[in-house]
Amino acid sequence: KKKKIIIEKPTTFYEEEENKGSRRITPIEILERLKKMNDNDLRILGISPENARLEWVVFTVLPIPPVCARPSITLDSGIRSEDDLTHKLVDVIRINQRLRENIDAGAPHLIVEDLWELLQYHITTYFDNQVSGIPPARHRSGRALRTLTQRLKGKEGRFRSNLSGKRVDFSARSVISPNPYISINEVGVPIEIAKILTIPTNVNDWNIEEMKQMVLNGPNRHPGANYIIRNDRRRIDLRYVKNRKMIAEMLAPGFTVERHLNNGDLVLFNRQPSLHRMSIMAHEVKIMDGRTFRLNLTVCPPYNADFDGDEMNLHVPQSEEARTEAELLLKVQEHILSPRFGGPILGGIQDFISSVFQFTSKESLYNIKDTLNLLFMGGVFDMTPDFSLEELTPVVTDPEPMYSGKQIFSTLFPDDLNIRVKSKFCKKCEVCTEEDCEYDAYVVIKNGKLITGTIDENSFGAMQSNSILQRIIKDHGNARGRQFLDNSTKMLLYVIRQNGMTMGLDEVYVYGKAYEKIRKILEDADDESEKLIKAFHENDTEVLKRAPGRSMRETLELRIRQVLAEARKQAEESAAEFIGDEAHSVIMTKSGARGNILNLGQMSAVVGQQAIRGERINRGYSSRTLPHFKINDLSPKSRGFVESSYRNGLKPVEFFFHAMGGREGLVDTAVRTSTSGYMQRRLVNALQDMVIENDGTVRNSDKNIIQFSYGDDGIDPMHTDHSDAVNLDVLLLKAKSLDIDEVHEEVKKRPVKKVPKKEVKKEKKEKKEKIDIEEPAKDEETVKDHSEEELMKIFEEETGKNAIWRGKVTKNFLEWKEERESK
Incomplete structure (x- = not known):
């Protein structure tokens, strides 16, 4: 009859016997039983008897890792310190010795069993020092030992720390700073870094003279070389060579020169955390002075980089294959369209959007000198060498010819660009007048000419689908898209320098009637809140009607929040009206460059309700938030409503509530980051082996089908028009913009059909x-x-x-x- 086996973690086994309780089974007994299992039994359990047998899981001998797996180190003081594994093995040998001696001496059964258990403990902790239920083995200093399992497991273990990811050679790290004059495909590399990082170049008949010159320059002059590898694979370190001329003459095809990084070399550029594919892209090197990496401003969104002290990594591909892959697959221009939503992830940001907004507004006019400067900065003459200013018709001719910003900006577009898009500051009128919009908020580009509308974030910004950049890339490819982005940002730099962008405190200073109006709005909101609170205390259901599914207290909170939000909105509108549309801070918010109207309202009118977990502040002392207020005070002031604006300064109590609201934001951010990081890790691990096979199905490493067609529609989001496989609106626009007479002429020129x-x-x-x-x-x-x-x-x-x-x-x-x- 089968007897029930009970396991007491981690390594003790008991066998229940009828009427006698349970008896402990020794490892020797378990080994004997496992040896008796025949091949067929093993096969039933899913074990291949040719490759493994169950008795092998019980140790009769212990393999000892070689010394190189557990090296001893000599400390500064001259004391030799052994590795944790060695310590553990010493324990095992010591106890084993004592056990042998006791068994030979015929010691009592109890002592032998104790020693046996101790040996088992040492073996267990030798393999894994974190087994639940037993105390971890410790060093003399009290530190838990790092044994075999700990070497492999987790983030600091062998797999994640040394195999999946490792420290590499030919890499550099430095602070990044902006340079709007380099292309998005380029990265500025400090000359000091360029002298240390090298690229192995094979010497051949075509480059031998160039390589000789580099060897002569040596390791300290750029562009030079640091090492030479001869045909017999021996390395020559040029730092210690006295006569470099002799070495240079010795160069012959077949040698390899490890030369300095130079202009035009391809490197990989990365910013951590690497959350998506565009966190590492290939750039061309541009050697520069200084000690920081230089980056074009429009490449910041994919890296999520800014210049407040961010550092980035640079890696130099060493083989020809790696460089080719970087060129064809990893270059920045190949990643302008995001695989997430099929729109451009790069684009105009911040100042560029503010200035394009000013540049393409109705009022912007430029004389011949400025126009030529703008065209030159925008590379129009490089792109189309036969371009002349006569192609543009001046908007104003008296007293001197003046060209509009719209005309000048249009010179950057391809001739077949057709777009219709509403601007960010569209007033959302009941009936849209489209081209005749009085606010100039409807952008129409027909055959590469900007006819109406002011360009802003919607048509020029990063992460905007159906922007000018997306249309250019869809119609003309990535290289043309990069060219447009480079040229337009350079042209806009000139505009920024001409106009200037600034903001002072006086911009958000509201006074006079507007200030009185804001005070009145806040007083009315206070009175309305008091009415509601009174109705709550008196249980007046006419004034305070209970919301469905809510208690009276919840209804009161809801209504007060609504009243205060409405008051803040009205105050904000009054302030915005007073500040006007010409202020630079308003231009920034209107064009979508940075900030929103709420920020302006908080600076100039009223900061508003501070919330914790979406509710008014209600925790603090018993029955009140602070000792400054009466018990059970429900007024807006006592529950975190800040009436002051940032311009006028907060009162101490308001400042305290504001700090409470701000603290929640910080904690929330930190918690969200760690949660999303772990979630991404699990997702990546679950999905990493999925691949689209030649038959179009998505399968994992076991060749099991996950999807019959990728995404069930077989469409790559990167190549869609904002998730549509075909954008009919764009096709219609193109068709409408065709010149009918021209089409007729073309048709007439076609050869006649075959004769009967x-x-x-x-x-x-x-x-x-x-x-x-x-x-x-x-x-x-x-x-x-x-x-x-x-x-x-x-x-x-x-x-x-x-x-x-x-x-x-x-x-x-x-x-x-x-x-x-x-x-």
Whole structure:
């Protein structure tokens, strides 16, 4: 009869016996039982008896890792310190020795069992020092030992720390700073870094002179070289070479020179945390002075970088294959469109959006000098060398010719660009007048000319679908998109320098009638809140009608929050009206460059209700938030409503409530980051082996089908038009913008269709007659002189019919051929 086996974690086994309680089974007994299992039993358990047997899981001997796996270190003081594994093995050997001695001496059973248990403990902790239920083995200092499992497990273990990711050579790290004059494809590298990072270059007949010069320059002059690898693979370190000229003369094809990083080399640039594919991209090197990496401003969004002290990593690919892959797959211009939503992840940011907004507004006019400067900065003459200013018609001619910003900006567009999009500051009128919009908020670009509308974040910003950049890339490819982005930002830099962008405290200073109006709005809100609180205390359901599914207290909170939110909104609108549309801070919010109207309202009018977990502040002392207020005070002031604006300064109590609200934001951010990080890790691990096979199915590493078609529609989001496989609106716009007369002219130029059969026969007879008269001698040679393919071509030209149809020679062709031969 089977007896029940009980396991007491981690390594003790008991066997229940009828009427006798339980008896402990020793490892020797377990080993004997496991040895008795035959091959068929093992197969039933899913174990292959040829490769593994169950008795092998009980140790009878202990393999000792070699010394290189557990090296001892000598401390500064001269004391030798052994590795944790060595310590553990010493324990195992010591106890094993004592156990052997006690068994040989015939010690009592209890002592032997105790020593046996101790040996088992040491073996267990040797393999894993974090087994639940037993205390971890410790060092003399009290530190838990790091044994075999700990070496492999977790973030600091062998797999994650040394195999999946590792420290690498040929990499650099430095602070980043902005440089709007380099291309988005480039990265500015300090000359000090360029002298240390090297690229192995094979010497051949074409580059030998250049390599000799680099060797002569040596390791301290850029562009130089640090090492030479000879044909016999011996390295020569150029730091210690006295006569570099002799070494340079010795260079021959087949040598490898490890040369300095130079302009135009491809490098990988990365910013941590690497959350998506665009966190590491390939850039071309541009050697610069200074000690920081330089980055174009429009490349910041994919890296999520800013210049408040961020550091970034640079890696130099060493092989030709790696460089080719970087060029074709990793270059920045290949990643302008995001795989997440099919729109551009790069684009205008901050100052660029503010200035394009000013540049393309109705009022912006430029004289000939500024216009030429703008065209030159925007690289218009480089892109189209035959461009001349006469192609633009001045908007104003008196007293001097003036060109509009819209015209100048249009010179950067391709000729077939057609877009219609509403601007960010669209007032959302009931009936949209489109091109005739009085606010100039409807952007229309027809055949590469900006006709109406002011360009802002919606048509020029990063992460905007249906922006100008997206249309250019969809129609003309990534390289043209990069060119547009580089040129437009350089042109806009000139505009920024001309206009200037600034903001002072006086911009958010509201005074006079506007200030009184704001005070009145806040007083009315206070009175309304008091009414509601009174109704709550008196249980007046007419003034305070209970919301469905809410208690009276919840209803009161809800209503007060609504009243205060409305008051803040009205105050904000009054302040915005007073500040006007010309203020630079308003231009920033209107164009979508930075901030929103709420920020302006908080600076100039009222900061508003501070919330914790979406409710008014209600925790603090018993029955009140602070000792400054009466018990059970429900007024807005006592529950975190800040009436002051940042411009006028907060009162101490308001400041305290504001700090409470701010603290929640900080804690929330920290908690969210760690949660989303762990969630991403789990997702990546679950999905990492999925791949699209040649048959279009998505499968994992076991070749199990996950999806029959990728995403169930087989569409790559990166190549969609904001998730649509085909954008009909754009196609319609293109069709509408075509010039009908031009199309008619093109159609007329097309060759006439094939002639009907009867006419063909007549033509054939005429041709034959002509041939007979003019060139009788050539006719005899025709068939013999021409190959089969040439004959087929002649047949098709003469008759307008196919010589081969569905892979077979036609009957008509064979008859025609015979006819010619007989002639």
